[in-house]
Amino acid sequence: MTTFAELGVDQDIVDALASRGIVDAFPIQEQTIPISMPGQDVIGQAKTGTGKTFGFGIPLVQRLGPNPEHGVKALIVVPTRELATQVYEDLDLLTSGRSTHVVAIYGGKAYEGQIEQLKAGAQIVVGTPGRLIDLVGQRLLDLSSATEVVLDEADKMLDLGFLSDIEKIFLKVAPKRHTQLFSATMPGPIVALARRFMSNPIHMRASDPDEGLTQANIKHIVYRAHQLDKDEVIGRMLQATDRGKTVIFTRTKRAAQRLVDELSDRGFNVGGVHGDMGQEQRERSMAAFKAGKRDVMVATDVAARGIDVNDVTLVINHTIPDDEKTYLHRVGRTGRAGRTGTAVTFVDWADLHKWVLINRALDFGQPEPVETYSTSPHLYTDLNIPEGTKGRIATAPRKKEEDKKPAERARRRRPSSAERAATAEEAPSADGQGTHDGQGKEHRDGSSGTPSRRRRRRRRPSGGTPQVSG
The missing domain is CATH 3.40.50.300 (P-loop containing nucleotide triphosphate hydrolases)
Known part of the structure; x- marks a missing residue:
């Protein structure tokens, strides 16, 4: 196994990784980091769970330097919100010893916090295509100075129908850039995308020849x-x-x-x-x-x-x-x-x-x-x-009454109208005390809210004053 220090990774990044017990590089990292560090465009292909994030993240962070200027200098595009959060956490670890700031931009959350971090000068943006295009369209996100671009899980982008959005995003970043594309599989449309937007990329594939398509472990x-x-x-x-x-x-x-x-x-x-x-x-x-x-x-x-x-x-x-x-x-x-x-x-x-x-x-x-x-x-x-x-x-706690779902409570048998009437007859009633007949609202004066008799007006005698029965 090769250590990250042996791959020429800066000491502050090596220390940040070591704080999490990460010392040795995985095959995809060992292959892509030395090539990508000088600025060579790279296509990295490896099975999921083999360390692709650090494979593109370490060269990206190191190339920006320990004190990059404010403003978006690097863009990482991911297909899902969950992956955006994961990549953000990994990049946040890599930059923990630097003044570099990372912001995650994705849907389902309020714009305000993300916009504030952009205005504060975040240098690395990790985002999903929809929210990125939205903020670019509102001129709240400027990608024209992004010279480091990563497309992560490219095959998932294809599955979700994001390829047209990816093309729009590539037109917004700096024309002269360092581009990395990482994916577990490499279908034809992704290869075509790489040829269009990458400059003589080197395709690195990390796999065990005895392993087959699935992981041996x-x-x-x-x-x-x-x-x-x-x-x-x-x-x-x-x-x-x-x-x-x-x-x-x-x-x-x-x-x-x-x-x-x-x-x-x-x-x-x-x-x-x-x-x-x-x-x-x-x-x-x-x-x-x-x-x-x-x-x-x-x-x-x-x-x-x-x-x-x-x-x-x-x-x-x-x-x-x-x-x-x-x-x-x-x-x-x-x-x-x-x-x-x-x-x-x-x-x-x-x-x-x-x-x-x-x-x-x-x-x-x-x-x-x-x-x-x-x-x-x-x-x-x-x-x-x-x-x-x-x-x-066996020790599973039984649900308390208040924890039961509304649907469970709704399934209980409701009393019949005859049962409600019997309950109303048995309920004590006294003048000045509230009563309830099971059907209407309770009234403080003891009446059910529906008068037993209505006042009826007699017909007015012609030419006379109307009289009302008392």
Whole structure:
């Protein structure tokens, strides 16, 4: 292994990394940092979780110098809000010994704080395409002096339909620039983009020739499971011996929230990240997961590339991904930074055709998933689950009355009209005391609010004064 100091990285950056226990460079960092540092355009390709952020971040920070002038000098474009937060945190670490300031710009949060940091002179911007173009259009963000440009997770940009936005952003940065493009896969449109906006880039690919398309340090398990049994299976898997942090992926945000509620009810410490949550909620949930306050995270694919937590030991695909690229990005949440991990995928009977395609593309050699139920003996041996384990923690606290959902309270049987009438007859009533008939509002004077008799006016005698009955 090569240390960052041996790669010629400045001492303050080496010290910042060492404070987090990061001393040796990963292969993609070892290959790209020496080439990128002098200003050579680089295309870096490596599997997710292998250190691409420091691979482009270290040359970028070092090239700006220890005391860069105020104003945006570097731009890092990322596809999702979660990834923007992750990259911001890594760049904030790299610049901790310098006067360089980093700002994260993405949707779902108020403009004011981001604009204030730009006006204060932040030199590095990490942002998503939509918010970047928005601020540029309002002339609140000037990219004309950005001489360091990074496009991170370029293949995800393609999947999300951001390529036209990326082209607009490239037209706003300095024409003479140092450009880095990093991605796990390199489809044709991304290669074409690189040729158009990069200057003679060197393509560096870090991989183990014996590894194949998937990481060798991840154990892949595929089960053909019944939809109604999945929650019980997951509950037992979460009690496996030596299980660390766990990420569970679902196809829809509704399925994600339902699973969060179900696992919470079963006694597990679980959080969620999905599209029905506000940005602040998502960030709080992710922060709690990273800090270890929660050890299970249920997420949709929108968060797949933003979960950068080194101690995730288990990834569960509650629903099978649509293709092999999504599969790789999901399971890449475990086995990060050289650690080992396990990925379990549930395949419904109706989705077997999807697994056939993924199996063929990734050369798994498992065309037929093993039929598995919560009582299957191989489930316990595959995942090292203690015998007799059930899918619910025995010490799970029961919900208090006030914690029950409104939907649960609404399901209670309402009293019939006859029961309400009987209750009203039995209720004591006295002059001057409030009464309630179960249907209207209570009145302090003791009446129900509906007079028992209405005053009726007699017809006016012709030519006379009207008389009112008393």
